[in-house]
Amino acid sequence: MEMNDEPPVHTQPPGLAPPEDFTTFMRKYQDMVFTTSARIVRNDAQAEDIAQEVFIKAYEHFEMLSTSPSAGGWLKTVATNLSLNHVQRYRKRWKFFSEFSGGSGSDSEETPAVEFAAPDTFFEGIDSGERRALVEEALARLPDHQRVPLVLYHFEEIPYDEISRRLGVSLAKVKTDILRARAALAKILSRGESLETLAN
Amino acid sequence: MNSNESEKLEAAIHRVLRSLPDRKAPTGLEGRVLAELSRRAALPWWKKSFAYWPSTVRACFFAGSAIAAGLVVTALIYAGQSRGAHELAGGVSNSIAWLFFARDLVATVSDKVRMLIAAIPPLWLYGVIGTIAVCYATLAAIGAATYRALSFARQNR
Numbered sequence: 001m002e003m004n005d006e007p008p009v010h011t012q013p014p015g016l017a018p019p020e021d022f023t024t025f026m027r028k029y030q031d032m033v034f035t036t037s038a039r040i041v042r043n044d045a046q047a048e049d050i051a052q053e054v055f056i057k058a059y060e061h062f063e064m065l066s067t068s069p070s071a072g073g074w075l076k077t078v079a080t081n082l083s084l085n086h087v088q089r090y091r092k093r094w095k096f097f098s099e100f101s102g103g104s105g106s107d108s109e110e111t112p113a114v115e116f117a118a119p120d121t122f123f124e125g126i127d128s129g130e131r132r133a134l135v136e137e138a139l140a141r142l143p144d145h146q147r148v149p150l151v152l153y154h155f156e157e158i159p160y161d162e163i164s165r166r167l168g169v170s171l172a173k174v175k176t177d178i179l180r181a182r183a184a185l186a187k188i189l190s191r192g193e194s195l196e197t198l199a200n
Numbered sequence: 201m202n203s204n205e206s207e208k209l210e211a212a213i214h215r216v217l218r219s220l221p222d223r224k225a226p227t228g229l230e231g232r233v234l235a236e237l238s239r240r241a242a243l244p245w246w247k248k249s250f251a252y253w254p255s256t257v258r259a260c261f262f263a264g265s266a267i268a269a270g271l272v273v274t275a276l277i278y279a280g281q282s283r284g285a286h287e288l289a290g291g292v293s294n295s296i297a298w299l300f301f302a303r304d305l306v307a308t309v310s311d312k313v314r315m316l317i318a319a320i321p322p323l324w325l326y327g328v329i330g331t332i333a334v335c336y337a338t339l340a341a342i343g344a345a346t347y348r349a350l351s352f353a354r355q356n357r
Contacts, residue, residue, distance in 0.1 A: 030225040
């Protein structure tokens with residue numbers, strides 16, 4: 001996890017200042033907390049609100065966190081939980097629509113074959129900066145019911161059954177959605193679309 | 201897709217995703233958090249949640265609540281035994297007489313409705329209920345199909 005290189009914008013009101021340690025702590029983890037949240041909620045403004053809430057909770061437990069080697073994990077868990085709570089508010093709606101047409105995700109359900117390039121050729125001719133932006137954009141284009149379990153599985157390393165429990169959907173559906181999300185990502189990445197194409 | 205391809209795809213996507221660096225947090229985030237912490241810290245104790253009240257105040261609050269509850273219970277017992285309580289009950293019952301009238305009215309209307317429903321042949325009744333259910337299901341299906349069509353179109357664009 002990197003620290004922010006840029007100096008922070010200080011809008012701290014006079015009086016009651018949090019300890020210097022907390023500011024350092026926040027600078028160390030803010031990118032990770034914001035990224036965790038942004039990948040789940042897919043909205044920077046909402047992710048910033050969630051990150052703010054995470055650090056306010058962290059401040060309440062700062063005595064414990066300041067000396068804990070697992071502070072990063074604690075922050076990541078809280079950020080994930082708050083982001084999931086945010087997404088869950090709309091979950092019933094997308095769950096109903098995504099499962100409506102019989103595609104409730106049985107194990108036997110066929111996932112369409114995807115032509116994807118060999119991993120090494122995903123990004124031929126694309127520089128690393130554009131590659132990152134391309135993957136982030138491709139990820140953001142996935143529908144919620146695919147992106148959320150995919151992010152939880154690959155970034156947060158939460159097992160399928162735990163994702164199923166936390167999202168309140170069947171295990172089979174979680175697996176199918178993740179498989180479809182991977183296929184959709186592979187399709188986009190194999191095509192090597194430019195960012196302009198994705199943005200339109 | 202067979203399981204071998206599926207595993208290959210999983211490994212490839214995992215590697216691509218895990219190679220992503222963290223995004224930069226907005227530069228204003230730190231300022232926002234510090235401002236919110238300062239705002240909360242500046243609040244007087246009675247505007248904070250109970251957990252943040254001073255322990256002496258919390259103890260006093262518990263004691264005060266217990267005394268108040270005791271006084272209320274005692275007062276109610278005495279009031280219930282007094283002669284004024286019966287007069288008060290009579291007054292209250294007069295002022296809410298309209299509630300009894302409303303109750304009778306609802307009972308009469310529901311009796312009439314029940315009689316009306318009983319007079320309708322069951323086949324008609326089931327037909328109407330069935331038609332409403334079919335209309336509802338059709339609307340839901342059209343909504344879901346439209347959502348999915350638009351969603352897939354967006355995904356495949």
